Amino acid sequence: MTEREWDASRYDSAHSFVWERGRGVVDLLAPKPGERILDLGCGTGHLTDQIAESGAEVVGIDSSEDMVRVASENFPHLRFEVADARSLPFECEFDAVFSNAVLHWVRPPEAVVDSVRRALRPGGRFVAEFGGENNIRAIMTAVGEALYRLEQDGTEVYRPNKYFPPLDEYVSLLESRDFRVANSAHFERPTPLDGGEEGMRRWLRMFGWDYLSPLSPSQREEVVAYVEKATRPTLYTNGTWTADYWRIRFEAFKPE
Secondary structure: OOOOOOOHHHHHHHOOHHHHOOHHHHHHHOOOOOOEEEEEOOOOOHHHHHHHOOOOEEEEEEOOHHHHHHHHHHOOOOEEEEOOOOOOOOOOOEEEEEEEOOHHHOOOHHHHHHHHHHHEEEEEEEEEEEEOOOOOHHHHHHHHHHHHHHHHOOOOOOOOOOOOOOHHHHHHHHHHOOOEEEEEEEEEOOEEOOOHHHHHHHHHHHHOHHHHOOOOHHHHHHHHHHHHHHHHHHHEEOOEEEEOOEEEEEEEEOOO
16 A cells, blocks of 8 residues: 555545544643644644644644645744654654654554654653544444455455554553653543534545545445445434544653
């Protein structure tokens, strides 16, 4: 598979829940004036700007050139760069690394944690939220069933391989890299999707790029329609689709 291609403008206009729901992670970060903070996977820059409002000096990085372009247009007073979370070009530069809704996209997770550790100053903190165990289980079950149906007709498919770990597994990973985990939680967070009746298909077209892109347009529609039908009884109420999100949130410190 090629690298994921993000449509930053569509992400900004039709999936604002991603950064709007990230405000609680900013509260956990509790940025202070004068701190240097790295926003890992900054997307279109909204949370980067919120962090900067505290008086901290913030650098936003994303692997998507389109995301960085739109972030720079949205917030021209801030610094944004294209970078890979697994090989950050920083060494002991930041008081904190912040990340929202990103870590489940990046493998191997060990490389990300090692990269973050290098970027942090001694005593610096790593504060993040991402998809944990059981995240979007109902959606992914329906996706798997739809792809299986295509396989039976001879279509070669690509199956989702996202990283939704149990909390104890991720805490153990952080501790194996000498982080001290001060706060951690795994919690259910049902998330209403933007777009009304179109909400689920818009979500699938944005966040299901990896398994939808290899398919023909008619096959993509077949998968989307199947997922809508299969999940409607549990995830659609009063004109709104709700994604069955489960999140991991943590605060961890690099040794002094």
